[in-house]
Amino acid sequence: MSDGNLIQFPFPEEHEPSLPPHVLYQINDLLPExxxxxxxxxTTRASxxxxxxxxxxxxxxxVVHNLEVVGVFSHRSFVDGVLSLEGENKLRAEDLPxxxxxxxxxxxxxxxxxxxILDRLDTHNAVLIGSPRALVGIATPMDALWYFHRLTSxxxxxxxxxxxxxxxxxxxxxxxxxxxxxxxxVPIRPPQSSRTLTRIEDLSFxxxxxxxxxxxxxxxxxxxxxxxxxxxxxxxxxINQLRNETFHFRRDLVKDDYDRLTSTRGWLRxxxxxxxxxxxxxx
Amino acid sequence: xxxxxxxxxxxxxxxxxxxxxxxxxxxxxQALLAPPGLGKRYVAQMLxxxxxxxxxxxxxxxxxxxxxxxxxxxxxxxxDPSLVVGILDRRRFREITASPPEDTPFPPDQIVVASIxxxxxxxxxxxxxxxxxxLIVVDEAHRLRGDRQVLVRQLADKADRLLLLSSxxxxxxxxxxxxxxxxxxxxxxxxxxxxxxxxxxxxxSFRVVEYKRSDEEVRLSRQLIGLLDRQRALADTRQGTLLTxxxxxxxxxxxxxxxxxxxxxxxxxxxxxxxxxxxxENAPASDTEPAFExxxxxxxxxxxxxxxxxxxxxxxxxLGPDSKASALRELVHDxxxxxAETRFVVFTLFANTAAYxxxxxxxxxxxxxxxxxxxxxDQRLWAVNEWTDSAGALILTDGxxxxxxxxxxxxxxxxxxxxxxxxxxxxxxxxxRIGQRETVQAYxxxxxxxxxxxxxxxxxxxxxxx
Numbered sequence: 207m208s209d210g211n212l213i214q215f216p217f218p219e220e221h222e223p224s225l226p227p228h229v230l231y232q233i234n235d236l237l238p239e240x241x242x243x244x245x246x247x248x249t250t251r252a253s254x255x256x257x258x259x260x261x262x263x264x265x266x267x268x269v270v271h272n273l274e275v276v277g278v279f280s281h282r283s284f285v286d287g288v289l290s291l292e293g294e295n296k297l298r299a300e301d302l303p304x305x306x307x308x309x310x311x312x313x314x315x316x317x318x319x320x321x322x323i324l325d326r327l328d329t330h331n332a333v334l335i336g337s338p339r340a341l342v343g344i345a346t347p348m349d350a351l352w353y354f355h356r357l358t359s360x361x362x363x364x365x366x367x368x369x370x371x372x373x374x375x376x377x378x379x380x381x382x383x384x385x386x387x388x389x390x391x392v393p394i395r396p397p398q399s400s401r402t403l404t405r406i407e408d409l410s411f412x413x414x415x416x417x418x419x420x421x422x423x424x425x426x427x428x429x430x431x432x433x434x435x436x437x438x439x440x441x442x443x444x445i446n447q448l449r450n451e452t453f454h455f456r457r458d459l460v461k462d463d464y465d466r467l468t469s470t471r472g473w474l475r476x477x478x479x480x481x482x483x484x485x486x487x488x489x
Numbered sequence: 490x491x492x493x494x495x496x497x498x499x500x501x502x503x504x505x506x507x508x509x510x511x512x513x514x515x516x517x518x519q520a521l522l523a524p525p526g527l528g529k530r531y532v533a534q535m536l537x538x539x540x541x542x543x544x545x546x547x548x549x550x551x552x553x554x555x556x557x558x559x560x561x562x563x564x565x566x567x568x569d570p571s572l573v574v575g576i577l578d579r580r581r582f583r584e585i586t587a588s589p590p591e592d593t594p595f596p597p598d599q600i601v602v603a604s605i606x607x608x609x610x611x612x613x614x615x616x617x618x619x620x621x622x623x624l625i626v627v628d629e630a631h632r633l634r635g636d637r638q639v640l641v642r643q644l645a646d647k648a649d650r651l652l653l654l655s656s657x658x659x660x661x662x663x664x665x666x667x668x669x670x671x672x673x674x675x676x677x678x679x680x681x682x683x684x685x686x687x688x689x690x691x692x693x694s695f696r697v698v699e700y701k702r703s704d705e706e707v708r709l710s711r712q713l714i715g716l717l718d719r720q721r722a723l724a725d726t727r728q729g730t731l732l733t734x735x736x737x738x739x740x741x742x743x744x745x746x747x748x749x750x751x752x753x754x755x756x757x758x759x760x761x762x763x764x765x766x767x768x769x770e771n772a773p774a775s776d777t778e779p780a781f782e783x784x785x786x787x788x789x790x791x792x793x794x795x796x797x798x799x800x801x802x803x804x805x806x807x808l809g810p811d812s813k814a815s816a817l818r819e820l821v822h823d824x825x826x827x828x829a830e831t832r833f834v835v836f837t838l839f840a841n842t843a844a845y846x847x848x849x850x851x852x853x854x855x856x857x858x859x860x861x862x863x864x865x866x867d868q869r870l871w872a873v874n875e876w877t878d879s880a881g882a883l884i885l886t887d888g889x890x891x892x893x894x895x896x897x898x899x900x901x902x903x904x905x906x907x908x909x910x911x912x913x914x915x916x917x918x919x920x921x922r923i924g925q926r927e928t929v930q931a932y933x934x935x936x937x938x939x940x941x942x943x944x945x946x947x948x949x950x951x952x953x954x955x
Binding site for chain 2: 234235237239247294315316317335336339340342360433434435436437439440441443444457460462463465466467468469473475476477480
């Protein structure tokens with residue numbers, strides 16, 4: 207027996223490259239994490255089904271018979287059904303079973319591309335995900351809206367943050383003074399040697415961090431960013447990292463990352479408000 | 490004799506447990522209780538690997554707290570990169586549910602790792618219960634209560650082998666519910682093949698770094714406490730109390746930690762920029778932070794609260810020197826002067842405090858690595874390796890420190906103290922583990938003005954002051 211030795215984790219670059227969990231966006235990505243499927247039998251009274259829908263905030267309920275989806279009861283299918291009823295049935299529509307008001311929605315596999323169901327969402331307001339005997343979820347236009355929002359919100363937040371930093375720097379620097387501060391703070395990297403950094407828009411996020419992080423120029427920026435350079439850098443450096451990870455699609459951001467983005471955006475809003483007020487006063 | 494593959498060279502206590510667990514006549518349900526740092530997770534990873542590849546057992550399920558899921562999976566992959574380690578999340582669950590019934594949901598040559606809180610959901614638990622598991626490993630088993638415990642008890646009935654891992658005791662109900670549960674306890678007396686104790690009883694030293702908060706800091710703290718007290722009078726709910734306690738801990742931690750919490754509150758008060766404008770009910774799931782942290786408090790008068798919050802947030806930006814950070818600078822200067830290769834860890838409660846402390850220390854020209862719970866497992870491992878190779882400071886939150894072996898350092902700076910004794914023991918276990926030969930020095934900070942009573946209580950609770 208050996209002396210014993212705990213194995214060490216390898217360096218990441220020594221890992222076998224693992225395949226990403228998915229490459230193309232699929233309906234599976236669109237369904238909300240906490241969606242609770244609620245199904246009803248065909249014998250359910252329409253009024254009871256409507257109560258359930260109101261309580262859960264759903265617009266439709268799949269109707270299941272013998273473990274198989276036989277149709278969907280929805281606000282629309284109910285209205286269509288009532289319009290087609292005749293005589294006394296029209297008056298007691300809510301007492302009739304949901305089986306009398308079914309509509310047929312199409313099914314899509316969880317691996318289907320998101321694009322493929324957009325038309326169907328537009329036409330039918332919902333698409334059933336899975337198959338009649340294995341229903342996985344229901345996709346709605348709101349799910350699609352939230353999904354596209356989820357995909358884009360990091361970009362929007364980063365854009366707002368970057369614009370806010372530019373605006374704050376704009377309170378301090380004219381183009382001429384900016385060029386001097388940049389020359390003092392931002393190292394010129396070989397591929398950019400011909401680049402002239404004279405306007406705020408020419409700077410990268412990393413350049414902002416360099417500029418703000420420079421001890422020699424910090425005194426010029428305190429009025430708009432606050433007195434603690436460390437505090438500002440502790441805010442902006444992680445944002446720079448998140449920006450790189452987002453724009454280079456290195457990983458999906460998690461809630462903590464979004465919390466960081468939203469709080470930085472909130473902080474910058476306040477700094478902008480204060481800087482604006484100061485600027486007004488000085489005029 | 491069982492084969493131990495992948496270059497793993499076990500210590501005797503690990504080898505003994507490994508062999509006993511795999512023995513044909515072994516008790517099917519076992520608990521391995523051991524102080525942090527004796528390598529119980531390694532043994533579990535090896536057992537999972539052996540079960541999936543060695544043809545001895547078969548299908549393997551690992552249940553771990555959310556933040557440890559990718560870490561556990563990475564550990565198994567490190568043993569054998571060719572092994573398929575699948576993480577069961579909502580996405581994968583849907584794919585399985587939509588598959589034809591004749592498809593096997595969990596292929597036998599794959600190890601399945603899932604967050605225990607995801608697995609305890611009714612529909613997920615039902616799916617897991619349909620499989621006859623050859624081995625189920627439950628990490629951090631002392632947390633098995635309520636629905637988590639119900640799930641494990643249900644699955645245990647159908648599993649050939651169950652392995653519960655914990656650094657602490659198990660719930661009495663759980664022990665009573667699992668018949669013939671064999672409990673193996675590794676003590677700190679475990680030895681190497683030559684009979685030498687692996688965990689040398691190194692002394693633990695407790696040192697307090699005293700500093701004095703400035704008048705400005707005290708005034709700001711009182712202003713915040715006054716604001717929170719007014720809120721508490723209005724909403725004396727458990728959530729409100731927990732949240733205000735968390736804010737006081739953030740206040741104690743760093744200007745950025747409290748500022749960020751105040752910004753969350755402020756944003757929620759602004760009718761034109763509600764915090765949930767970004768997510769509503771569709772926020773991505775997080776296992777790393779308690780959800781209540783970003784919940785809005787209920788203020789007696791929203792307009793007054795908004796103005797008070799604005800004032801506090803801006804005041805934090807204009808605050809003079811941070812006396813606690815200055816004390817840290819001095820401490821680190823003392824620790825590193827004359828020592829080119831000093832290696833130490835700094836524990837913080839909040840990820841933003843970790844980033845802030847990194848700025849404070851990097852300013853002194855020190856090599857600094859930061860680990861937080863939201864970092865992917867491979868980035869965390871890379872940062873630890875970097876720090877191990879080049880010394881300096883490793884700054885980490887409790888969520889990021891689980892399972893890490895940091896015995897190449899013997900200095901722990903507790904920039905913030907944890908609330909619970911178990912959390913403190915976890916921190917000790919990062920350094921006071923196999924391989925440690927030095928006195929483990931723990932430093933904590935004390936504001937001699939006692940601005941926050943809770944800080945003083947924690948110093949007493951964790952043995953820093955009598």
